[in-house]
Every structure is written in structure tokens, then in C-alpha cells.
Amino acid sequence: xxxxxxxxxxxxxxxxxxxxxxxxxxxxxxxxxxxxxxxxxxxxxxxxxxxxxxxxxxxxxxxxxxxxxxxxxxxxxxxxxxxxxxxxxxxxxxxxxxxxxxxxxxxxxxxxxxxxxxxxxxxxxxxxxxxxxxxxxxxxxxxxxxxxxxxxxxxxxxxxxxxxxxxxxxxxxxxxxxxxxxxxxxxxxxxxxxxxxxxxxxxxxxxxxxxxxxxxxxxxxxxxxxxxxxxxxxxxxxxxxxxxxxxxxxxxxxxxxxxxxxxxxxxxxxxxxxxxxxxxxxxxxxxxxxxxxxxxxxxxxxxxx
Amino acid sequence: xxxxxxxxxxxxxxxxxxxxxxxxxxxxxxxxxxxxxxxxxxxxxxxxxxxxxxxxxxxxxxxxxxxxxxxxxxxxxxxxxxxxxxxxxxxxxxxxxxxxxxxxxxxxxxxxxxxxxxxxxxxxxxxxxxxxxxxxxxxxxxxxxxxxxxxxxxxxxxxxxxxxxxxxxxxxxxxxxxxxxxxxxxxxxxxxxxxxxxxxxxxxxxxxxxxxxxxxxxxxxxxxxxxxxxxxxxxxxxxxxxxxxxxxxxxxxxxxxxxxxxxxxxxxxxxx
Numbered sequence: 231x232x233x234x235x236x237x238x239x240x241x242x243x244x245x246x247x248x249x250x251x252x253x254x255x256x257x258x259x260x261x262x263x264x265x266x267x268x269x270x271x272x273x274x275x276x277x278x279x280x281x282x283x284x285x286x287x288x289x290x291x292x293x294x295x296x297x298x299x300x301x302x303x304x305x306x307x308x309x310x311x312x313x314x315x316x317x318x319x320x321x322x323x324x325x326x327x328x329x330x331x332x333x334x335x336x337x338x339x340x341x342x343x344x345x346x347x348x349x350x351x352x353x354x355x356x357x358x359x360x361x362x363x364x365x366x367x368x369x370x371x372x373x374x375x376x377x378x379x380x381x382x383x384x385x386x387x388x389x390x391x392x393x394x395x396x397x398x399x400x401x402x403x404x405x406x407x408x409x410x411x412x413x414x415x416x417x418x419x420x421x422x423x424x425x426x427x428x429x430x431x432x433x434x435x436x437x438x439x440x441x442x443x444x445x446x447x448x449x450x451x452x453x454x455x456x457x458x459x460x461x462x463x464x465x466x467x468x469x470x471x472x473x474x475x476x477x478x479x480x481x482x483x484x485x486x487x488x489x490x491x492x493x494x495x496x497x498x499x500x501x502x503x504x505x506x507x508x509x510x511x512x513x514x515x516x517x518x519x520x521x522x523x524x525x526x527x528x529x530x531x532x533x534x535x
Numbered sequence: 536x537x538x539x540x541x542x543x544x545x546x547x548x549x550x551x552x553x554x555x556x557x558x559x560x561x562x563x564x565x566x567x568x569x570x571x572x573x574x575x576x577x578x579x580x581x582x583x584x585x586x587x588x589x590x591x592x593x594x595x596x597x598x599x600x601x602x603x604x605x606x607x608x609x610x611x612x613x614x615x616x617x618x619x620x621x622x623x624x625x626x627x628x629x630x631x632x633x634x635x636x637x638x639x640x641x642x643x644x645x646x647x648x649x650x651x652x653x654x655x656x657x658x659x660x661x662x663x664x665x666x667x668x669x670x671x672x673x674x675x676x677x678x679x680x681x682x683x684x685x686x687x688x689x690x691x692x693x694x695x696x697x698x699x700x701x702x703x704x705x706x707x708x709x710x711x712x713x714x715x716x717x718x719x720x721x722x723x724x725x726x727x728x729x730x731x732x733x734x735x736x737x738x739x740x741x742x743x744x745x746x747x748x749x750x751x752x753x754x755x756x757x758x759x760x761x762x763x764x765x766x767x768x769x770x771x772x773x774x775x776x777x778x779x780x781x782x783x784x785x786x787x788x789x790x791x792x793x794x795x796x797x798x799x800x801x802x803x804x805x806x807x
Contacts, residue, residue: 241630244629244630244631244710245629245630245631245632247625247629247710247711248625248629248630248631248634249625249631251621251622251624251625251629252621252622252625252626252637254618254621254622255618255619255621255622255623255681255685256622256637258618258677258681259640259641259644259677259678259681259682262652262656262674262675262677262678262681263644263647263652263677263678263681263682264644265655266652266655266656266659266678267647267651267652267655269654269655269658270651270652270654270655273654273655273658328546329546329547329550331543332542332543332544332546332547332550333543333547334543335543341793342551343547343550343551344793344794344797345790345793346550346551346554346555347550347554348789348790348793348796348797349554349558349786349789349790350554352735352739352785352786352788352789353739353781353782353785353786354738354739354741354756354757354781354782354785355739355741355757356739356741356757356758356760356761356778356781357757357760357778357781357782358557359761360760360761360774360775360778361557361558361560361561361775361778362557364560364561364564364771364774364775365557365560367573367769367771368573370573370574371573372560406553406554406557410550410554413550414797414800414801415800415801418797418801463646466648467648467649467650469649469650469741469742470741470742470757473741473745473761474761488648488650488742491650491653492650492653492742492746495653495654495657495746496653496657496746501654501657501658504654505654508648508650508651508652508653508654509651511648511650511651512647512648512651515646515647515648515651516643519643519646
């Protein structure tokens with residue numbers, strides 16, 4: 231047992247150094263993220279209206295949550311968020327997979343392709359929202375011109391005054407910005423697949439579709455899952471894109487949850503109610519994230535190769 | 536499969552075209568006189584003018600939001616990379632109990648919806664008189680920048696061969712000296728990539744900057760552009776010029792470091 235002692239001492243020493251190194255960053259995260267989150271939770275069970283400071287901040291239990299559940303604007307904001315999330319993530323994964331398969335074939339000009347992929351992803355969301363707003367704006371924007379010339383539309387359409395058509399540029403802008411990035415994640419997954427598996431499948435007489443179905447898809451599943459969850463979490467908290475593109479309008483017909491919450495907080499200054507909405511957004515995101523960590527987290531967090 | 540088939544080239548060509556077109560159109564339009572912007576758009580530019588860019592810096596004082604964004608994103612990045620590197624080193628290369636729990640916690644925080652911390656941050660910043668100040672933006676930015684930085688750096692530190700510090704420590708160097716003199720220099724490309732990504736995320740941030748500033752004197756670039764208003768109509772020429780000016784630094788940084796950025800971003804996400 232003797233030789234174990236210095237080793238154990240070294241381990242303790244290592245752990246002590248490790249905690250000292252971790253502490254500043256961890257402390258920062260606790261202070262600026264975890265502590266405020268707890269505060270939001272506390273705020274959400276109080277009545278706190280900054281326009282009526284004389285009311286103080288009385289405890290109201292779950293009243294704010296009950297108000298949300300009875301509030302039709304909350305339910306439609308939730309529906310808009312789900313509509314946006316399902317449509318945009320679905321399109322992005324489908325198109326992204328096709329793109330990844332195409333990019334996985336060797337060809338020249340990889341640098342150009344990587345730039346085309348990265349730049350839309352890296353620019354501010356506000357900018358991409360403005361680019362698409364501009365293309366769909368008014369009656370004479372380029373989108374109308376192209377669609378009328380191609381014969382898709384008989385006359386120019388005013389996109390932002392109808393609820394259904396205001397979603398078109400919103401979804402397109404999101405798909406434009408993030409599909410290439412999804413493709414990049416999936417491409418990394420594809421490149422990890424052992425080419426000899428395709429060889430074997432070919433020798434067994436499997437055609438292109440069967441190779442895709444029985445080799446590519448199963449082996450790509452983890453990468454698809456990661457892309458799916460990252461995109462879902464991102465899409466669920468959509469704010470910038472819609473704030474700039476439609477402002478939630480016409481009326482509130484494209485307003486997502488994050489925007490409704492923002493309005494409750496900083497337009498109406500209803501901090502208690504707004505905090506309850508924040509907690510609901512957080513709760514749904516957290517449930518999705520848990521699912522994520524459950525499905526492949528052990529691997530990701532443990533960092534096993 | 537037919538290895539000479541054409542469809543991948545066609546698909547990738549479409550991708551490049553679709554990615555580039557909105558930029559092309561914005562660039563052309565930002566040089567087009569306002570009066571002609573919505574008159575029968577033509578794909579080939581004629582009669583280009585610099586008016587919108589000139590107006591941006593003379594009438595609009597667009598230097599102010601650029602300065603604000605540089606200060607806020609720069610300070611956030613400097614703080615996060617310094618503090619985050621220490622933390623990430625411990626998480627990537629030292630053994631201690633609770634390590635995987637910490638990693639899980641940091642990953643979880645990086646997925647927080649920003650809106651969920653807006654109410655308390657607003658109340659705190661208000662009572663400290665930090666609304667509409669630089670610290671009033673840098674502090675909230677740490678909520679997303681710190682977990683991001685740590686997470687990326689853990690990925691980069693793990694890629695270094697494990698024998699490095701062992702060799703240094705056999706020579707009698709302490710853990711910290713091994714970190715400073717061996718790991719940091721070798722991880723410099725990773726540190727630079729992380730710094731760029733943190734900077735880009737901070738530069739692009741919108742919700743906090745919108746919530747915690749009041750007027751043009753402290754607005755960041757995305758907020759300034761989003762709130763651009765004309766007297767009678769939407770000043771599209773200037774908006775597009777501003778959008779392109781806001782995009783240029785990010786695009787250049789990303790182009791210069793594209794290979795490493797792709798590596799860093801996909802390393803965390805794809806582990807078979």
C-alpha cells in the first residue's frame with residue numbers, strides 16, 4: 231500500500247490545482263447566469279409592475295402562470311414558435327442532408343464552398359433578416375419581380391400584410407442562414423464513415439438507395455441527432471429574426487414566445503408576468519436539452535473518443 | 536454509384552449561388568440611388584453611387600455603434616478567453632471529481648434561452664445605474680460567451696498529445712508552468728479561433744443589446760441597424776450599406792480562419 235500514498239497525494243494536489251483554475255470561470259457563470267435564472271423564478275411568483283411601483287412586489291403564487299394559460303396571445307405565440315421550429319428545422323435537416331451528401335463527393339473548389347457555407351452562418355441575424363425583408367419588401371422588391379417573371383405569381387404580392395405570407399420570408403431567411411451549417415455538421419459525420427462499408431455493401435449487390443438506407447443513415451444518426459437538437463433549441467428561442475423581419479406582425483400573427491415575453495417585460499414593464507413567460511420558455515428548452523443529454527450526452531460530456 | 540455523376544456539382548453550385556445572391560443583391564442595391572431602388576429592379580447594376588455609404592458616416596454617425604460594438608465584443612472576448620482558458624485546461628487535462636458534471640453544467644448553461652435571464656439582469660443593471668453603459672452590456676454577454684469559450688477551448692486542449700505536460704513535469708516544472716510554457720503556445724491557433732468565434736457571437740448579439748441600451752450613444756451595430764428609421768420612408772439604401780459594413784469584419788475574420796473554425800465547431804458536436 232505504501233507506493234499508493236504519494237500517488238494519492240499527487241491526485242489531491244492535481245484536484246486542488248484544477249479547482250483553482252476552474253473557479254473564476256465557474257464563479258462568473260454562476261453569477262451572471264445561474265443566479266439570475268433563480269431570480270427569474272422568484273420574480274415569476276410575484277406581482278411586479280414597473281409602471282405601478284406603489285403596488286410593491288407582493289407574492290402571488292402561480293397567478294402569473296395561470297394568467298399565461300388563460301391568455302390567448304400566449305397560446306398563439308406558442309403555436310407560432312412551434313410552427314416556425316418544425317418547419318424551419320425540418321427543411322434545414324432535409325436540405326442539409328442532401329447538401330452534405332453532395333459535398334462529400336470529391337470535387338474542386340472546396341474553399342469557395344466552405345466560404346459559401348460559413349458566411350451566411352457567421353453574419354448577424356439582424357443582417358440576414360434585413361436582406362430578406364428588403365428582397366420581399368413592397369410590391370416591387372426583387373422577390374416579386376422574379377416570381378412574376380417566372381409566372382409563379384400573376385401579380386406582385388404584398389408579403390408582409392398577410393399572416394400566412396409573412397411567414398415565407400421568415401422561414402426562407404432562417405433556412406438560408408442555417409442550412410449550410412447543418413450540412414457542415416452532417417458532412418463531418420459522413421467523413422467519419424468507413425468507406426469499406428460501402429465497398430462491402432456494393433459487393434453484396436446493394437444499390438445507391440439501399441447503401442444510403444442501410445449504411446449512411448444508421449451511421450449518420452448521431453450527427454443528425456446533434457444537428458436536430460441544436461437547431462431545435464435555437465429555433466425555439468427565435469427572436470432577432472422575427473423582430474426585424476415582421477416585428478411579430480401583421481398584428482401579432484407571427485409573434486413567437488420570446489418576442490411576446492420581451493414585449494411583456496420591456497414594453498409593458500410587467501416583470502412578474504414576463505418572468506413567468508421567461509420561465510416557461512426556459513422550461514421547454516430545458517426539457518428539450520435534457521432529452522438531448524439523455525440521448526447522447528454521456529458520450530459528449532464525458533469526451534470519450 | 537456512378538462516381539462521375541453530375542448531381543453533386545449541380546447541388547453545390549446551387550448552394551453557392553443561393554448563399555451569394557442576397558449579398559450580391561444587397562451590395563448592388565447599396566450603391567443604387569434611393570429613388571431607383573424600387574423601380575423595376577434590374578439584376579445588372581447601372582449608375583452606381585456612393586451616397587448611402589457617405590450618408591452613413593456623415594449624417595448617421597455610424598462610427599458610434601461600430602465603436603460600441605468593438606468595445607463590448609472586444610472586452611467580452613478578452614475576459615472570456617483569459618478566464619476560460621484556465622478553466623478549460625483543467626477540464627481537458629486534469630483529473631478531479633465532479634469534472635463531467637461541470638462539463639454538463641457548462642453545456643447546459645450555453646443552451647439557456649437568453650430571454651430567461653433578461654428580467655433580473657435588467658433589474659440589477661438598473662439599480663446599479665448600468666443601463667446604457669459598456670459594463671451593462673459586457674456583464675450580460677458573459678452569460679453566453681463564457682460557456683461558449685470554455686466549451687470550444689476544452690475541445691482544442693484535448694487535441695494536444697497527453698505526453699506534453701508529463702514531459703515538462705518530469706523536468707520539474709509545475710502544472711501551471713507546464714500550462715503557461717507548453718500548452719498555451721501550442722494551443723495558440725485554438726485560442727485564436729475561440730477568440731474569433733466569441734467575438735463574432737458578441738458582435739452579432741441582439742436581444743441583450745436591445746434590452747439594456749436606451750439610445751444611440753451606446754447602441755451596438757445590430758441594434759442601430761435594426762432601429763434605422765427615415766423621416767418619411769424606410770431608408771433602404773442606407774440600411775443595406777450599414778448591414779454590409781456590419782458584416783464585413785465578421786466575414787473577413789471567418790474567411791481568414793475558415794478551416795480551423797469548421798474544425799472547432801464540428802469537434803464538439805460530432806463524436807461518433
